[in-house]
Amino acid sequence: MKLTHDHEQIRDTLKRYIAEKINPHVDEWEAAEIFPAHQVFKGLGDLGLLGLTKPVEYGGMGLDYSYSMLMAETMGLVNCGAIPMAVGVQTDMCTPALARFGSDALKREFLAPAIAGDMVGCIGVSEPGAGSDVAGITSRARRDGDDYVITGQKMWITNSLQADWMCMLVNTGEGPMHKNKSLIIVPMRDGPNGHLTKGITVAQKIRKIGMNASDTGLIYFDEVRVPARNLIGQEGQGFIYQMQQFQEERLWAAANAITGLDVAIRETIAYTRQRQMFGSTLLDQQWVQFKLVELQTEVEALRALTWTACERYVAGEDVLQWASMAKLKAGRLTREVADTCLQFWGGMGFTWDNRVSRLYRDGRLGSIGGGADEVMMGIIAKTMGMAKRSAA
Ligand SMILES: Cc1cc2nc3c(=O)[nH]c(=O)nc-3n(C[C@H](O)[C@H](O)[C@H](O)COP(=O)(O)OP(=O)(O)OC[C@H]3O[C@@H](n4cnc5c(N)ncnc54)[C@H](O)[C@@H]3O)c2cc1C
Incomplete structure (x- = not known):
């Protein structure tokens, strides 16, 4: 994909920030x-x-998706995975369905402040009993006059402690599992940094092996009253909207992985070049050179796959297969690059604040979050005609 002067300006602005x-x-x-x-x-x-x-009406720039991909890739320059992930939740995970299907009033109330950076959003899909099996969620919203009343639990929620609103997937009907769900915007607080909405409890901040700067939580909803006008689009279409929203999440995840891999390889070359052993440097060992060459070649293949997926998405094609392949490849390659580079750093790679050990810990999420590798493979098998598609 050819980057324009506008792309480059945006990249430079973000790099500086x-x-x-x-x-x-x-x-x-x-x-x-x-x-x-x-x-x-x-x-x-x-x-x-x-x-x-x-959309520009809500403070956005109205640019095509390649700009979001560029931002995701550039966010890989942050020295950890947690902050890019939180930003990605705001730009590409909790807002796409709202922007595409939300009413004008809903967009003015929640999308515009999210774009301005005045409100923090989060995405509530996963639950203690349902992660990979999204259709199996049990949180429920029942209609009561002009409100929905929501009861249930959401787990692993990024930005849990700080979010002002959640784009929440809930059951709103009894029909087939793919047609009984809705996306509802749930205000989490009574104002930025205010008290939690009545009935909401952040039950636990989850300690993790990586993504440490991110506040990941378990949230309970007990008879939480939300105006019915906070429904995104049509009732019963939430599963479909969320599957579409996942396309951008997965493209974002693949693009965001790339730069961290470039950096890990570059820093490993620099380290092994100065590390003396057996009368020369570690980088003088041809095994080390060849491994790093192989990894960089794989990174370039990931870059090409991801940007091809993006190009097709911008052209209006269905990129279910491409986005799933890019996400799968990114997760697997991150594990391979982080593990191989860490090995070349020896004991230094085993220390906590080393950039490569942070990639090893943070990057492990790539094969789990936003659809595990096996979920991606299941989708790809369906798009290749090997497995049955659901009736949704
Ligand atoms: C740090 C972090 C942040 C997160 N942020 C959010 C968030 O903001 N919002 C949100 O909604 N969720 C979030 N998640 C949840 C994440 O999307 C889920 O963890 C993920 O979808 C996997 O679900 P699970 O953990 O319930 O694992 P499970 O669904 O129990 O799956 C366990 C394992 O089963 C395997 N598996 C799955 N399907 C198959 C299959 N068909 N065949 C064979 N094996 C299979 C996979 O290896 C998978 O890892 C986050 C998770 C973490 C750890």
Whole structure:
């Protein structure tokens, strides 16, 4: 895909923001196991970076999806995975369905402030009993006059402690599992940084092996009253909307992985070049050179696959297969690159604050979150005609 002057300007603006406002604080935020989402998002919002592909009427830039991909790729320059993930949730995971199917009033109330960086959003799909099997969620919204009343649990929610609203997938009917769900915007607080909405409890902040600066939580909903006008699009279409929303999440995940892999390989070359052993440097070992060559070749293949998927998406094609392949490849390659590079760093690779060991821990999520590798393979098998498609 050919990048224009506009792409390059946006990339330079984001690079500067990362270098000046994010990277100097990453170690502190990783240690604190949370980062100030409102502060970081406001800075990105002021630069117009949270609404690149969103409609101009709501403060977005109305650009095509290649700009979002470029942003995802550039966010790989952040010295951890947690902050890019939280930003990706805001730009490409909890807002696509709202932007595409939400009413004008709903977009003014929730999308516009998310684009401005005044509100933090989150996406509530996974539950303690249903992650890969999205159709198996049990959270429910029943209609009561002009409201929905929501009861259930959402688990693994990124931005749990700081989100102002959730784009929540819930059951709203009794019919077939793919036609009984809806996406509803649930206000989490009574104002930015305000008290939690009545009936909502953040039951647990989950400790993790990686993505430490991200506040991941388990959230309970007990008879939470939400205006019925907060429904996105049509009742019963939520599963379909979420499957479409996943396309952007998966393209984003693949693009975001690429730069971190480039950096890990580059830093490993630099380290092994100065590491003396057996009368020369570690990089003088042809085994080390060849492994790094193989990995960089794989990274270029991932880049080509991901940008081809993007090009097709921008052209209006159904990219279910391409996005799933890119996400699958990104998850697997991240594990391979992180593990191989860590090995070449020896004991230094086993230390906590090393960039490669952070990639090893943070990057492991790539094969699990947003649809595990096996879920991607199941989708690809269907698109290749090997497995049955659901009736949805
Ligand atoms: C740090 C973090 C942040 C997250 N953020 C969010 C968020 O913001 N919002 C949200 O809704 N969710 C979020 N998630 C949840 C994430 O999307 C789920 O963890 C993921 O979908 C897997 O679901 P699960 O954990 O329930 O695993 P399970 O569904 O129990 O799956 C376990 C394993 O089973 C295997 N498997 C799955 N399907 C098949 C198959 N067909 N054949 C063979 N094996 C299979 C896979 O290896 C999978 O890893 C997050 C998770 C983490 C860890």
